[in-house]
Every structure is written in structure tokens, then in C-alpha cells.
Amino acid sequence: MPPLLSRPLDALIASDPGLSRLRMGLAGACCVAANLAAEALLGTALHLEPAALLPTMILGAVIAMIGSNALARPMARESLRAALFFPVAMGVGLVVGTLVGDSLWLSHLVFVLVMFGAVYVRRFGLDFFFYGFLLWMGFFFSLFLRPTPGQLPHLMLAVVVGTAVVTLLCTTVFRPHPRRTLARVFRSMVARRSRLLRLMASRLRAQSQRERDRLTRRVFDERALFDEMVLMSDGWAANARALPVGWSAETVRRSLLEGQLSLDLVGWASLHLMEAPPRVRSLAARALVHLADGDAESARRVAALLERMMAREGAPGQDPAADGAMDAGRLRREVRSLVRGIDELVRRPADPHLPPDLERNAEFTPAAALTGLGMLPGPPSVAKDVRARGARWNPVVRAQATTRQAVQVAIAGALAILAGTLISDSRYYWAVIAAFVVFTGTGTRMDSFGKSLNRVIGTVLGLVVGIALAALTAGHPMIELAVILISVFCGFYLIRISYAYMMLFVTILVAQLYGILGLFSDALLLLRLAETVAGAGIGVLVALLFAPVSTRDTVARAEREVAASIGDLMEGTALALREPGPGAQHEVDALLLATIGARRRLALAAAPLTRYHLTEHRPRRVRRRLTVVATSVSIARTVTSRVMARAASGDAVRPTDPSDQVEPVDPPRVDPRVADACDAVAALARDVADEERVAEASAAVGAAPAPDEGPQDSRAAHGSHAARTSRTWEDETLEQLSMLARSLREIGHPAAR
Template identity: 30%
Template sequence: MLDRVARLDPGRAAWRRAVTATASLGAALVAGYGYSTLIAPAHGAALPMITSGVMAMQTSSAMAHPVWATRLRVALWAPLFFGSGLLIHSVATALGGIAVEIVAFALMTFIAVSVRRFGPDFSVLGLTGWTGFFISAFAAPSLAETVILLGGLPIAACVTFAVSILLRPHRPQNALAHVLRAWTAQTDAILADAEAILRQTNMTRRRRAAQRILNRSRHLTEISLLADGWLGQAASFPKTTPHSIRSHLFRMHTAVDTVVRTACDAADRLDDLRARAVHGIVSALARHDSDLAITRSNQLLDGRESVDLARFATDAIALATLRRDDPTSDEHLLVEFVPAASMAPDGSLGGSASIAPMVRPRGGPRTASWHLATRQAVQASLAVAIAAAAGLLLSVEHYTWAALTAFIIFLGPSTRGDIAAKAIYRAIGTLTGMVLAIPIVLATGAHPIVVIGIALLCCAVGYYLMSVSYVYLMLCTSLAVSEMYNIMGQFNSDFAAIRIAEVLVGSIVAVLVATLVVPISTTDAITHARQQLFRSIRELLNTAADHIHDQRPVDRHELLRMGKLVEEHTRQLAVVAAPLRVFRRGRSAIDIRVALRKYDEYCIHTRRVVSSLPEHGVGALGECADLRCRLHESLEALSEKLSIEMKPKKAS
């Protein structure tokens, strides 16, 4: 069970995010209640508690930054941004009616999204400012209540900063240890699936196990990239270096590729005697019996089997040895370690936003030079204004939910496919949450302590499962919102229907605007990511060929860095192609899966090249050159089919 949790959350990024957000929310609710009770008991504690809790929960994501000064800066600026949102709405309502309020909504949206260009911290600050405007529009506080809310914001910020110090210290060594544990658990799961393929006679179960191996192998690559990122942040290692750990994991990854592939082939192509020998080795590896795996692999080598089985036995010995021994130090203690993947402040890998800034939008030459944040600000502000106007047709009291939906959908996604997928997930999560909220609200009643407990539980579960699917976060958010309206005496079936309708309106408007107004095409993003992958493979193979031709020592650290870069570009290609797997069906969906599997194969082959070059002599290098030629032939054929210009020089 613990290994499964480690595999699902390597580095414990989701766990830390959920704990910090929930603790910040709970502490801010308590602080808001105490503040409102002492300062203005006649005005009630509900709105100050909601305001403090929401701001604390939002700013908790910025409190994952490794630099304490950055956390303190966010804690100081968050009340100012949130309070500015409250005051801007108060001024807008004083100047005019609904029309002025909608214009102010659009203006606030443009500002909140535009500041993202200054970094992730300003993304959070822009969100807090917009949320302050939304809460003022949603609750319509009086001038006295607004002053009370402004006074409680610095207290909530201080509480959030204190929680981050206590619960989220920056300890990259601990995070790296959790990632390495996840690596071991994921490798065990892959080897167990490979053993299941050899043991099973039912073809359907074999295919299912093969699909699990494919999915888990991709996740293993993500775990290795996370380890690479944390290696760049770790301060020191007593007996080894980051380069040695990277090399150790890379060679293990290559050995796992060969062992698993041979196991899958043995189930279909080898005779019973050889299949049993392969099964025995894989079974020993899955049980962590390194000595038995090495003994059986040596027996297979002594039998003078085919080249493929000999390579399998060699890699099985290497895998057993590497899993048994710790990484050793090397002479390159002063070589700077450069991670291949850039991580977000919370310790997760980046998404499609790393590709989108380099993709030309479809909107004419004038918009091509716009910064990504500017393009998204134009899209989001237009979508919020249209959604608010459309939401008014459904409900004058709750039209802000449509505006909120349109704004939130533009947080994070960059391509129109990502935005459409997030809109669908938001609609599904809201609908499911509102349906589940009806029996839960009837069962719990309007007891404040029970409602707060449910809100904290929803916050923890939603933030923890957010990396699995955005649906879970929206489901938990809908439950918490329903409980909030229940304690205010406003929850009923009509409210549930209006909220679902407003969310659908906001989602539809967001998708339409993302499709029609300076859109970033998902297909264009995939093309760019694919070209980036091909360029990185070409550079690696050309570097390897130069070493082969000149017969000079191989800079294995540079080749390892290039190999990790190929892995990162393969992952980015799968990320930007993810929306197509949501919307495409039938033959088109099969083509996407086949293409992604082919790119995974390219990554496996380049990993094999990098692992072979530093370890062996000139004869093995010649074998790698032959592998390079075959891989180049496949790439040239594929690039010609896709009309991508790529002309690598021939292997020597």
C-alpha cells in the first residue's frame, strides 16, 4: 500500500500541497472567527471567515517556493492585491449598475492575467486580486463590512506564512529520497507486470499487462525527471554526486527497458525452455533476489544464446547489480549539474505552458508578437465579460458564477485543446459535486462545526487528487460551496440547478473565446514539441557519432544530460497531445496512441545509445553507430511524412 502511494505521488508534492492548503484554510478560518468576534461581533463572522480562508488557501500554493524571502513577499503583497479587488468593486458599484460592474470584471481580469508574465508568484497574486473582486460582487458587503474584511486580510496572510514555515520547509534531500523510493516502487510494479505476462496464458490479460507496462514506463520516466530536478536543488551528498546518481538511474532505466521488452517478446516468440529461463530471471528481479538473478543470467550467457537473449542477460545482470549497490562517487566533483527538466515551485513537472510561449498564435501578424500573458489576458477578459452578460440572463443574483468559471478555466491551460478539456472537467466535476451535495447537505444539516469539517476535508482531498484529475478538485469544491450556502440558508434544488447552468455557460463561453480569439492551436503546439524532440535526438546522435568517428574519450556527463533532455521533450510532447486523446475517437485516437508509442521507442533507443557509449570499447561503439544509422533512417522517414525539415549528418 505504501509503495502504491509512493508511486502515485513521487516526491510527495501532492501531499504537501494538500496539507499546506488545508492547514492554511483551517488556521485562517479560526483567525477570521477570532478577529470578527473581537472587532465587530454585530456583523457576523461568516464573511470574514470565508474571505480569510479563501485568500489563505490560494496563497498557500505560492508558499511552496524554496526561497523564504519570496514566501514573505507573497504574504506581504497578497492582502494588498486582495484588498484592491474588494475596493475596485466597491468603487464600480458606486459609479453605476450592472454594466459598470461587468466592465470592471473584464478590467480586473486583464490585470490579474497580465501580471503572470512576472512569474508564478504574481500568478497567485493576480488570482487573489480577482478573487477579492469576486467576493465583493458575490457578497455585496457594505462599506463597514468592507473595512472589516480589509482588516482581517493581513492576519490571514501572517497565518499562512506561519503555516508554511511549520509544515513546508524546503528540504530537497527528503524530497529526493521520496522520489527514489517511488522509482524503486515503480520499477517493482513494471517487473511484476512483466512476470505476469510470462505467467499468463490468456491473451486478453497479457494485453492488459502490456498496456500497464507502457503506462507505468512513461510514469517511470516522469519519476526519473523529478529525481533529476531535485538533484539540482540538493545541497550536498556525503558519498556520491548528482552526476553519479543520474548515471545510476539512467543505466537502471536502460536495463529495465531491455528486460521488459525481452519478457514481452518471450511470451510470444520463444520456445518453452528459453521462455522459462527468461521468466526465472524476471521473477528473481521482481523479488529483489539479485544474486539469483545474476546466477540465472550467467547461465543464460553460458548457453551461447542469440544476440537479443545475450543482451537481455547482460542487462539483467546490470539491473540486479545496480539495484543491489548504491551509486558510487566519481572524479567529476566540480562539474556543474544542470537538471534537464524544470520543476514548478511545488515540486511538480511543468505542463503545456512551457511549450505555448514558443508557438505562433493563429490571429494574424499583429498578435504574433504578443506575450503569452497578454494573449491570455485578452482572451480571459473577453470571456469573463461575455460569460457575465450571459449569466445575467439566467440569474441576476448568481451570474458571477459564470464569470468565475470563465476566469478559472484560463488559469493554467495555454492551448485551446487544454482549455476545452479543462472546461469539460470543470462541468463534470461541478455536476457530480452538486448531485452528491444534496444528500450530504440533508444528512449534515447546518451545524457550523460540521460544515467547517467538511470544507477542510474537501480541501484536502481536492488538492491531493488534483494531479490525478481536475474533476476531483471541482467535485470537492462544489461540495464545499454547497455546504457554505447551506449554512447561509440558501441551498436548495433551484440553487443547484442555477449553479450548474452558470458553470455550463461560463465553460461554453471560455471554449468559444479560446477557439476564436488569438488561439494557440493544439496541433501547432504538438508540431513544435515534435520538432523539439527530433532536434534533441539529432544533437545527441551527432555528438555520439563524432566520438565514434574521432575515437576520442566520451563525455558521458554531457551525453547523460542530452539523454535526459530527450526524455523531457518526449514527456512534453505527450503532455501537449493529451487533449487530443480526450476529444479524438475511433481511428484517430488509435493513430495518436501509436504515434506516442513510437516516440517512446525513440526515447528508449537513444537511452540505449547513451548507456552503451561510456561503458565499452570501440567495437561496442561501432554497434551503437549502426543503431544510430537505423534510428536516423526511421526519423528521416517519419520527418518526410510529417514534412518536417531535419537533415542530420550521416554516421561515420
């Protein structure tokens, strides 16, 4: 495929790992269409009047939108078990709302209690998240539709039929096939890798420092997204049915980590080569572009030309006296690193095909457990164990996250009912909806603020587009229905990019729905905007003022988790060197991916602080700190991979205690200093991770020798040029460990927090 077509396709595939967003959008639109048709047939069979038919169709559409999100799981048995209680949850909400609907004050009081219960039950797992939402939606629709007790039987029948239809579709047509899904995630990783290589090439060609800095930030962001795909692949590998034929979960994990290491090697080399002469940078960029376009032969040819040129000419066009110019020895090393990385990426196929691996580990545990829907956990998973701020007398501060959010929702809901009623007696529930969703899928107060802001922005944009579309589609029910289905698809497809997109299309959907009902007016949508702003504002105020979870506290905790993970990784690496065995590589691989997962959780927690807004004026400082943490993880990953590769070649560490020496290994090709340095870095990382000792540790390690500053060896007796040209494998590894120690000191220093 020519680059003009392949690059946009790569961008589309890379942005949607496993095509999960596309599947979710199609499932939502198709389930809504199928349920509308099924409810229409049901209404015809029951001889319902149009006034009674429309509510059943609306209920069916709501069941479809929630069910398509909740029931499309790899295991059909899990989907069926979850679907059994869909009618129960929504039915309870409908019945309770119908019974109390005539009493205004009682309906408001029960509405608050229902909101509390809908959030409180989330503690029992993913299924109860949807059950709570269905309970809340059932009560809301009882207020919206105002059914009589005599209408409840056919409404409940509509709920049962809608649940059956969406369950059938989600367990057949839209059930994600584990092996195909993992293959699609692999394809997305290849596409993301291509985008990353093109960015590295653009950075090498950049002329100004400002452009290089901008591209470096983009490389950093793309690298983080690539790591997310690695974690997702590792999570799917825990499902035996997802594994390629002949593979074990450990083989998948090892292949993923080797691919990461090769990409790290190319990334570090391309970063350092920005100081190289223009001719070297141009050739390196050409090789990366060829590799990104899938032209492996051209990439090899250009890389070989670059290496021959360096061997023949040294540093062509380089002025030795130029400020900041790379010396010839360092330039050759970086070119060799780039060529080696390119060669490893060329030899790594896009679709894995390895010989059968018979060594299967029944206790394989993924680094990041996927949700029941096959996705990585979101921001709430990072903040759930962070203690809220507030007065000591407030018991909510010490409560579990679900209990705390349930109380917050109840308070915000009560205030939203009061404010919404002042705006409109009959449409106050729009304010309640806005207040309720503030606490759905959020973990910290800045998450709540961002979601509320996106809801308001999406509603404003949707109001503009919805009014224009409603004028065009008025009087054409089939076109209005088509716009509704397209809105459902686009909303589900784009929700993971930004919640504002979801609200844009939901507002368009609402405008079309009121057009079908004959109730549409510009004033009605403006009223929806006013209610939404009021409810979102109340939700934010409650999230900020009543037992809030601080984003900075969450980030600090996530940073300590990263440091602790690095400590575990370094300790595991040292142990694998001293006590090599068949399971050592698997243990280290698991620790390595756990470190990558901890860094991802930190990025999720810190995302709201990386942008300027009313309460954040230091995003550059936050981004700088995230870069230091990411660099620490990258160095740890590189050191561990190098050390384990060396140890796997049959090398071992000679015991330092003669009493422990049973059978010496001759010769010991891995220096014992490497294992000792790994232990030193592990101890430093654990000090940084200790919240109470971080200040003490920062002062102590500042004066302590670096891990590679042991007894002086022969390097000290030679000149600087000799030291550079006689560097051994151990010297380079110890230098990298020293760099890791410096990064950890920067992370743990109190002034940097």
C-alpha cells in the same frame, strides 16, 4: 513486507513522486483550519457581529487555499518575498470592487478589466500568477460579500492575518525539505520500477495477442511516468541542499541514467522474449516478479537457472519450423540481455550510497527546470511559443501567450457576464468563474476543452454528492466544517490526477458552506450547474474560435524539438568519441536528459489527441506515432550509453585524417565508423527537425544509405548464420543506429504527420 501489503503501498507511492500531492493536500486542509481559527479569534477580539465575522472567515479560507499552493517552497526566503504582496493584490481587488459595487454596468466593465489584468501579469513569473489570481478573487468577493467602505479595514486586517498564518505554516511545517523530497522521489522511482517489472512479467505470461498489446501499452505509459520521475530528480539535484551526502549533481544524473539504461535493457529483452517458448517466458516472468518484490536473491537464482537452461538445452520446446519462432542464437542473446539487465538492477540499490564525489560542476543545469513549487512544468510551457491561428489582420495572433490569453479571458468574461445575468442576476459570477479557469493552466484549445469538460463533469457529480451530504449534515456545524476540510484535502490531493476531482469536492464544499450560512437549497446547486455549463461553454468557444493555439501545431513543434534533441545527442556522442575528456560524459548526460525532457513535452502536448472525442477520431494513429518517437529516444539512449561506456574504458577513435594524427592509439577498439554513423544520424535528425525542409529531407533520406551501409566488410563474405554468430560490438551498435535512422525517417515523412 508481504506483497499483499507492499504492492498497494508501491502503487500509492509511485503515483505521488516525492509525496508532493499528499503534502499539498495536508497543507491546504491544515492552512484552512488554522486560518478559520485565527479569523474567528480576530473577529472575537474586534467584537464583530456574526454577519461581519463570516466574511472574514471566508476570506481567510480563500487566502489559505491559494497560499498553501503558492508559498510551500523549498526556500523560505522566496516564500516570504512572495507573501509580502498577497495583501496588496487581494486588497486592491477588494477596494476596487467595493468602490464600484453599486453601479451594475461599471462593476461589469471593471470585472472584465480585472480579468484581463489578472492574466496579463502572468508574464512576469510564477509569483504574479498568484498575484493576478488574488486580485481577481478580491474583486469577486467584493461582489459576493458586498462590503461597505466602513468594513474594508477589518477585511484588510483579515487578509493580513490570514497571509501571516499561512506563511508561517508554509515556511515551517509544510516547507518541503530538499534532501528528504529527493529521497522520496527516489523511493517513488523504485515503486514505479516495481510496477513496471510486474507489467513486463504479466506481458510474458499473456496468452493472447490482444492481451499482450494491452499490456504493452501499459508498459509504455508506465515507462513515460518513470522518465518523468528521472527528470524531477534531475531538477531537484540542481539544489545543492537536496543532494545526498558526498554526492554531486553529476553523480545523481549519472546514476539516474544508468538505472534507465538497465530498465531499458530488461524492457527490450522481455518484449522480444514474447516469441520465446512457454518455459522460457515463465522463468523470465518469475525472475522479474522476484525483482519487483525486492527479493534480489531469488531473482538472481531464477535468472541463473534460465541462463544455464539455455546453455544446456538451446531453445527447449521450440519448434524450428514454427512460424515466427525465435532461432536459438537470437533466443540466447535475448536471455543474456535479460539476465544482464536483471543483474544490473539487483546491484543498483534503492537508496543511493556512493563514495564521495569531489568533482562538482558549478554550472550544472537541469534538463527540466522545476517550477517554484518543485514540480515539472505543465502543458502551458509546451505551447507558449506556438503561434496562434487566425487572420493576418488580428494582432493577437502574433502576441505573447499571456497577452493572447488575457484578451481571450476578457472576451469570454464579458460574454459570460451577459449569459450568466440572463440565468440569474445575483449568481452570474459562477459563469464568470467557469470562463476564467478555462484559461488557467491550459496551453492549447484541446486543453481548454478538456478542462471545461472536467469542470462540468465534476460539478454534476459534486451536485449529486453535495445534496446528499447536505441533507445528512444539516444542523451540525462541526460536521459541516469537517466535511469542508476533508473536501479541501481531497481536492488538492487529486487535482493533478484530474481536474474533475477538484470540482467534485469544490461543489461539495460550496454545498456545506451554504448550509452553514443557512442558504442551502437544491435549486441553488442546480443554478450553480447551469451557470457553470454556460461559462465553460463560452470559454471553450472563445478558446476554439478566437486566436486558438492548435494542438496539432503544438505537437508538430514538440516532435521537431525531439528530433533536434536527438541530433544534438548524436553529435555530442560523436564528439565525445573523437575528443574524449573528463567533461565529455557530463556533456552527453545533459544532452541525453534534454532529449528525454523533449519527449515528455511531446507527450504532454499530444495527450488530448490520444483519446476519442468529438474532434479527434484517430487516437490510434497518434499513439502509434508517439510510440515511434519514444522508441527513437530509447534507441538513442541505449546507443549513447553503450558508446560512452566503451569510450570510458580507455578506448578512443583513431583519427581518419593522417594530418590530424598526433599520437595514434593502439589498438583503436572503437571503430571510427561508429562516430561517422552518429554524425550521419545527427544530420538526418536535424533535417527532420527543420520545418521547411522536412518534405525534402524525407525524400532524400529515403534513398540515402543507412548509417551502417558503408563499405562491405567480412560479414558479406560469410553466410547468414556466420553473420549472426560473429557480430562484433561495432556491428550491433551500427545496427542500432540504423534502426534509429529508420525511426527518424518515419517521424519526418509527411504522410505520417
